[in-house]
Amino acid sequence: MGHxxxxxxxxxxxxxxxxxxNNIPIYTLVSDPVxxxxxxxxxxxxxxxxxxxxxxxxxxDLIKCTMSEWVDYYRALENRQPRQxxxxxxxxxxxxxxxxxxxxxxxxxxxxxxxxLLAHGWHVLAVDSTPEAIEWVIRRTPEEDRPRLQVQVVxxxxxxxxxxxxxxxxxxxxxxxxxxxxxxxxxIRSALKPGGHFVGHFFGVRDSWAGKPDMNFLTAGQxxxxxxxxxxxxxxxxxxxxxxxxxAVKRKHYFExxxxxxxxxxx
Ligand SMILES: C[S@@+](CC[C@H](N)C(=O)[O-])C[C@H]1O[C@@H](n2cnc3c(N)ncnc32)[C@H](O)[C@@H]1O
Numbered sequence: 002m003g004h005x006x007x008x009x010x011x012x013x014x015x016x017x018x019x020x021x022x023n024n025i026p027i028y029t030l031v032s033d034p035v036x037x038x039x040x041x042x043x044x045x046x047x048x049x050x051x052x053x054x055x056x057x058x059x060x061x062d063l064i065k066c067t068m069s070e071w072v073d074y075y076r077a078l079e080n081r082q083p084r085q086x087x088x089x090x091x092x093x094x095x096x097x098x099x100x101x102x103x104x105x106x107x108x109x110x111x112x113x114x115x116x117x118l119l120a121h122g123w124h125v126l127a128v129d130s131t132p133e134a135i136e137w138v139i140r141r142t143p144e145e146d147r148p149r150l151q152v153q154v155v156x157x158x159x160x161x162x163x164x165x166x167x168x169x170x171x172x173x174x175x176x177x178x179x180x181x182x183x184x185x186x187x188x189i190r191s192a193l194k195p196g197g198h199f200v201g202h203f204f205g206v207r208d209s210w211a212g213k214p215d216m217n218f219l220t221a222g223q224x225x226x227x228x229x230x231x232x233x234x235x236x237x238x239x240x241x242x243x244x245x246x247x248x249a250v251k252r253k254h255y256f257e258x259x260x261x262x263x264x265x266x267x268x
Pocket of ligand 1: 071110112129156157173176177
């Protein structure tokens with residue numbers, strides 16, 4: 002197609018996925034020259050525009066096939082409150098009188114937490130493999146907050162995470178196949194700045210979805226061992242039957258985690 006490695010390429014055929022982004026050029030990265038580097042946390046390309054939608058062309062067909070269920074999910078939870086875990090982290094952060102920094106919202110879905118972070122002055126990179134999720138985030142972001150928003154349509158497995166003060170993964174990491182969690186988790190850890198928080202959920206082995214091959218489920222010991230070397234500010238296990246968007250009742254077994262990388266919070 003005549004592109005050089007790493008060229009940013011305007012793909013008008015993707016624009017229909019982002020009707021809200023009317024005047025916002027949508028760029029996709031044809032291929033990524035630093036993807037083969039072994040260093041987990043690298044700076045991403047400097048965005049040419051505030052909003053850079055990155056879709057690896059190899060992933061596009063895969064992404065297209067998986068998105069419809071998630072859209073039902075976003076619709077069912079329209080106007081939801083930020084997750085309790087996120088609100089708990091907010092209280093910790095406010096108590097520490099921290100300054101807004103750079104956050105990554107992994108598996109941002111409808112973007113509720115991204116919007117809250119933006120409203121509090123954070124710069125946010127919202128990442129999701131479902132293009133509609135990113136479309137929701139862009140549409141819901143007030144004009145004045147858009148200069149501080151970046152988005153990527155990419156799977157965690159292919160994503161590279163820039164250094165961040167906060168990495169929030171609300172109900173999203175369990176959707177990685179088991180063999181993908183360790184490398185994704187290494188990237189997350191190495192992207193955390195000193196003083197930065199990881200906040201997220203892991204699913205437990207007694208969850209009624211356990212055994213789905215494209216998802217991962219952890220024992221409490223496995224979940225805790227991921228956190229070795231980080232300051233654990235919250236590790237809470239839940240197990241209860243509850244309805245979900247997709248089922249009348251489900252055994253939910255999950256862990257809520259707030260951890261901090263030791264060190265001074267950098268800018
Ligand atoms: C249960 S939803 C959670 C969305 C939002 N964080 C929330 O709390 O409502 C999981 C999200 O993760 C995204 N997701 C699932 N697997 C992913 C992957 N491998 N890479 C990137 N995003 C993924 C889905 O598209 C979906 O938006």
